[in-house]
């Protein structure tokens with residue numbers, strides 16, 4: 001609840017106005033039966049047409065004010081809820097930007113999407129309904145019962161009895177509903193994961209003839225959710241029938257007891273109309289509130305899930321240190337760095353100790369799963385080392401602001417990811433200030449001349465994820481994007497793998513001049529890509545089993561020799 005109040009706080013004024021307008025609505029609804037009672041008791045009984053017309057005019061006025069209150073209340077409430085929803089989504093998104101990869105894994109990407117879209121929606125809906133249907137209930141009950149007492153104390157007691165029974169029923173049903181909705185929410189999360197997996201991996205599923213098995217898995221998760229939804233709807237249906245039955249029972253009780261009280265001379269005939277109206281109004285509001293209260297546990301679960309994200313302490317937190325620009329030779333240094341994933345038993349990287357120097361190219365080679373990409377992630381501070389340190393310009397990464405650090409690094413990820421938009425927009429992710437000439441230059445260095453032949457050139461459309469480009473084209477665009485940025489360290493994580501040998505060689509030649517004043521880290525699988533590097537680090541099971549130049553390593557490092565030989569480089573393959 002504290003989370004919700006935090007989002008409500010900026011709109012205190014709007015909240016107050018909404019409550020006042022809602023109170024107007026309730027007051028009008030309760031005043032109308034009193035006017036009707038007067039019309040019957042005085043106007044009809046005394047044959048006073050003038051009185052009836054005057055009261056009729058008053059009724060019209062009250063109905064208009066009350067109706068206006070209802071309309072205004074709905075409008076203000078919708079406005080308030082839309083703003084709160086927007087703020088919550090922004091907060092969730094901002095928070096997600098501070099998450100490391102393992103923070104994300106902790107929540108799950110599917111669940112993060114459900115939390116940002118569906119959960120916020122549920123909270124918004126619950127808020128609107130609560131303000132419109134739950135908040136007026138205490139006012140309606142108290143004023144309604146007081147009005148009934150002012151007519152006749154026995155009828156007042158009857159109304160109290162009815163109200164208490166209905167409230168008790170509401171509490172019991174809400175408890176039961178809470179468990180069902182919590183379960184439904186878990187199933188919805190599961191659906192989101194399964195659907196996501198199946199849609200993104202549709203081609204793989206078909207290629208492996210797994211469609212039937214996957215369809216079964218999808219069907220099971222849909223069925224689980226449907227069953228929980230049916231259970232919840234059954235509860236609604238039973239409750240609604242019982243509510244209407246009980247409402248009619250109450251009207252009968254009022255007419256029967258009211259008839260006796262009129263017979264006894266304690267009340268007048270018009271009063272029974274007012275009492276019936278009070279009872280119907282109270283019951284209607286309590287029952288509507290009950291329906292809403294049944295949805296509240298679901299909203300509570302959603303709010304807790306939103307809160308879990310917002311209050312999650314990211315694995316990586318900003319240090320306070322600034323990162324002044326130096327032209328020192330050692331851009332980055334691994335100092336006996338170790339790293340273990342939170343859910344792994346063994347360290348993925350062990351005792352790495354090397355320096356990335358300005359003007360030099362360092363390459364990392366090793367078998368798949370040896371920890372190459374993890375090194376890049378540590379440099380970008382997507383994770384923190386578990387032992388030892390990594391320094392940038394002499395400062396421990398953990399003492400720096402992440403934004404400052406990443407400002408100084410240009411990174412080409414292993415999986416070239418492009419955003420929907422134009423080619424130019426994608427390239428400017430590297431440097432928003434880059435002019436058209438800069439972009440063309442970056443494309444030329446990245447050997448991405450194909451952009452010129454695209455319709456629109458730099459303004460050519462890029463679909464989500466860059467799906468309208470081939471793997472090699474995406475890689476070249478991702479490289480060009482990194483090159484639009486002036487950085488002290490360029491990281492290419494397996495970025496040349498989808499390029500043919502000729503393009504690979506041409507790109508490396510062009511790159512050498514382009515990034516001459518920076519440190520370059522190339523992660524690669526092909527020896528030909530890295531053979532000319534100033535320093536090659538051979539990685540095996542997270543350990544550096546060899547550091548040196550190509551020729552040295554061929555002599556001294558059996559693992560490197562084996563890799564080279566298997567690729568037909570530097571030995572008899």
Ligand SMILES: Nc1ncnc2c1ncn2[C@@H]1O[C@H](COP(=O)(O)OP(=O)(O)OP(=O)(O)O)[C@@H](O)[C@H]1O
Nearest residue numbers: 101341343344348367368369370371372373374375
């Ligand atoms: N989020 C994670 N949680 C636990 N273990 C992980 C995680 N990410 C990677 N690993 C493990 O860490 C090891 C190193 O992974 P990494 O991606 O760095 O390897 P790599 O050498 O880049 O492989 P490739 O050449 O196939 O890209 C692997 O054994 C992998 O299973």
